[in-house]
Amino acid sequence: MMLTITIDRGLESPVYEQVADQVRQLVASGALDPGTALPSVRRLAGDLGVNLNTVARAYRVLEGEGFLVIRDRAGVTVAAPAREVNPSSRAELLDQMRVTLARLRQAGMATDELIQIMHGEVLALGGQRKENSHG
Amino acid sequence: MGEAIVVYLFLAIRVLVVGGFLLILPRITRKGLLFGFYVGEERAEAEEARRVLNDWYRGCKTLMVVTMVVGVAVGATGAAFGMAHSAVVGNFTGTAVLLLGALVLYVRVYSRARLLVPTGVARQAETAIAPLEAGRTNAERFAMVALAVCLLTALATGAYAMVRYEAMPDRVPSYLSAFGAADGFEDKSILAVMSLPSLNLVLSPFYALLALLTATAKRSMRAGSGGRSIEAQDAFRAAVANLVSGMALLICALLTLLSVQTIRFGFSETNSLGAGIWWIVGVLLVFVSGSLIMILKRYGQGGALIEQGSTDAPLTGGLADDTHWRGGLFYIDRDDPSIMVEKRFGIGYTFNYGNPTAVLITSAVSVLLVSVAVIGFIGIVH
Numbered sequence A: 001m002m003l004t005i006t007i008d009r010g011l012e013s014p015v016y017e018q019v020a021d022q023v024r025q026l027v028a029s030g031a032l033d034p035g036t037a038l039p040s041v042r043r044l045a046g047d048l049g050v051n052l053n054t055v056a057r058a059y060r061v062l063e064g065e066g067f068l069v070i071r072d073r074a075g076v077t078v079a080a081p082a083r084e085v086n087p088s089s090r091a092e093l094l095d096q097m098r099v100t101l102a103r104l105r106q107a108g109m110a111t112d113e114l115i116q117i118m119h120g121e122v123l124a125l126g127g128q129r130k131e132n133s134h135g
Numbered sequence B: 001m002g003e004a005i006v007v008y009l010f011l012a013i014r015v016l017v018v019g020g021f022l023l024i025l026p027r028i029t030r031k032g033l034l035f036g037f038y039v040g041e042e043r044a045e046a047e048e049a050r051r052v053l054n055d056w057y058r059g060c061k062t063l064m065v066v067t068m069v070v071g072v073a074v075g076a077t078g079a080a081f082g083m084a085h086s087a088v089v090g091n092f093t094g095t096a097v098l099l100l101g102a103l104v105l106y107v108r109v110y111s112r113a114r115l116l117v118p119t120g121v122a123r124q125a126e127t128a129i130a131p132l133e134a135g136r137t138n139a140e141r142f143a144m145v146a147l148a149v150c151l152l153t154a155l156a157t158g159a160y161a162m163v164r165y166e167a168m169p170d171r172v173p174s175y176l177s178a179f180g181a182a183d184g185f186e187d188k189s190i191l192a193v194m195s196l197p198s199l200n201l202v203l204s205p206f207y208a209l210l211a212l213l214t215a216t217a218k219r220s221m222r223a224g225s226g227g228r229s230i231e232a233q234d235a236f237r238a239a240v241a242n243l244v245s246g247m248a249l250l251i252c253a254l255l256t257l258l259s260v261q262t263i264r265f266g267f268s269e270t271n272s273l274g275a276g277i278w279w280i281v282g283v284l285l286v287f288v289s290g291s292l293i294m295i296l297k298r299y300g301q302g303g304a305l306i307e308q309g310s311t312d313a314p315l316t317g318g319l320a321d322d323t324h325w326r327g328g329l330f331y332i333d334r335d336d337p338s339i340m341v342e343k344r345f346g347i348g349y350t351f352n353y354g355n356p357t358a359v360l361i362t363s364a365v366s367v368l369l370v371s372v373a374v375i376g377f378i379g380i381v382h
Helices: A015-028 A039-047 A052-064 A087-104 A111-133 B004-028 B047-080 B086-114 B119-126 B139-167 B190-215 B226-264 B277-298 B301-308 B355-381
Strands: A003-007 A069-070 A075-078 B125-131 B171-176 B184-189 B341-342 B350-352
Touching: A003 A015, A003 A039, A015 A052, A039 A052, A039 B125, A052 A069, A087 A111, A087 B171, A111 B190, B004 B047, B004 B086, B004 B277, B125 B171, B139 B190, B139 B226, B171 B226, B190 B226, B190 B355, B226 B277, B226 B301, B277 B301, B350 B355
Parallel strands: none
Antiparallel strands: A003 B125, A069 A075, B171 B184, B341 B350
């Protein structure tokens, strides 16, 4: 099945964030395998009818997060997961997770419910990665 | 008289092709669009929309009859007064009536379709969907090959003309009849000799470039069609791009042969244009009309006929966005990097006039074509 990106200008979040969120989700869920080529900035921006800078910004954000590799000739491809966790990235991501957990807790979510959701999400990611790595 | 019959035959073919095309256009348009407006899927099939459509069909049939009558009448009147090439004048007049009449008809139904746009459909334009696919398609590769062939052939033809220029006689053919005989001559000049090779250098690469841009043109999806909308548009886009690539190659072959034969005419190496030219014209006509019929019958505009049975989901993106369309025919969006977009009314693709590259291409080709036409006209007059 063909994968697609959908944007909605009526939403509050900026278009580049919507693009980045969806690509991130597709990579994390294993729907986009490492090495998969993505459309060029011009092609994706053309089909979405948005400025080139919007898609370029989304791709740069994803490159910075380690989801994509951008090369002039090869174009944009999905990056393979890192073999080892970079200590500084780990600290930064854990900080982000703490903030998110605190916000969920503050929003009224019970501890058990939080643990259950986290467990389900991690299992879903782990399952996909395992399937992919064993081809 | 013989030439007049051929000219009127061409006018009749043009009337049938253009008139027939205008008649079937509303039937093969993407669902939800009505004469240049996105009125939504439901309203496009309501009673008021049907009344507008019937008005269009009646107008088109009348226009076809009027065009033929005016074309032949002008030609016959010109002939009665001894006017040279009166059939050609009649042909041009008929064509002008056809095009102007079609424009008037369109403006009439367009202004009625505008009243059917409900306020709610503007929301659709805020959503856009794009496939996450990379790589070149076969249609794109074919267009690139066609572009290279057209450029090299046109340059080689120009070089051939330049090499033979010095040795050419003082008088060269300036007008060739429908049967390939030289009816007019003019003094030898670079402009006279290079007009056809120049036309070849502009026209055929332009068509090949158009094919390349078509192969990568913007697509407008329907939400929730399960990929059917994308497949339909991809198939349609490839078919249109291949048609334009084929046209580029055939036009290049035709203009190359015409250029070479005209020069040989000047040297008295031949006394006719040869059957080859008519063969290419025949192949071009059969190829273009056959491909168009296939595209209209199998795909419809933008793959409308394929996606029709698969989803009733609303259109998204550029095609649903009335704010960027002028008169339903011209798309202008400075933020959209697309050079070509699907037409709302018609078959194939149009330029995004908000894109500087699109404006540059259309301006440059228009200026070059007008220059070549003026040079050719000066040749005929002298």
